[in-house]
Amino acid sequence: MEKIFVVHEHHASHLHWDLRLEDNGVLVSFAIPKEPPLAKGKKNLAIKVEDHPLSYADFEGVISEGHYGAGTVNIWDNGTYQLFKKTPSEYIVSFNGKKLSGKYMLIRFKKAGENQWLFFKN
Numbered sequence: 469m470e471k472i473f474v475v476h477e478h479h480a481s482h483l484h485w486d487l488r489l490e491d492n493g494v495l496v497s498f499a500i501p502k503e504p505p506l507a508k509g510k511k512n513l514a515i516k517v518e519d520h521p522l523s524y525a526d527f528e529g530v531i532s533e534g535h536y537g538a539g540t541v542n543i544w545d546n547g548t549y550q551l552f553k554k555t556p557s558e559y560i561v562s563f564n565g566k567k568l569s570g571k572y573m574l575i576r577f578k579k580a581g582e583n584q585w586l587f588f589k590n
Contacts, residue, residue: 470548473563474525475504480539487514487587489549489561494519498585504545504568505589514574514587560590 471490478486478499485504488495498514505512525546531537547565554560557576563569571590576582 470550470564472522472525472546473549473561473565473568474546475544475565475568476527477542477544478537478539479541480531480537485544486517486541488520488525489551489559490522490525491551491554493522495522495524498574498587500587504587506567508589511586511588514585516576516583516585 473490474488474495476486476488478484482501485500485502487498487500487504490496497517497520499517500512500514502512526543528542530540545565545567547563547568549564550562552560552562552571557578559574560571561574562571573586573588573590575586577584577586
């Protein structure tokens, strides 16, 4: 079953990208400090952050100063994805977006804690 995904380009205190995957009625979210990889061979850090409501998938605009995530948010990419595997330390998905396309993996660093993951094209 295909689900939606969105990648927000987030100009907050530091430019980063927010990967959001629809799962169980929410958007499971990861902050990625560098632009998401489009080719195999590049591995990016991904920090697991709090889930967001599904309605956030269409959000573009400015989060005002004084609020969490203050800054400009734009949709960098969106589309659908197919989930092949999901465990507490691994996601294997196939994206069907304008920029992200094909099989990707999110793998948790077990020794670094629950929130630090690697994100890469497989």
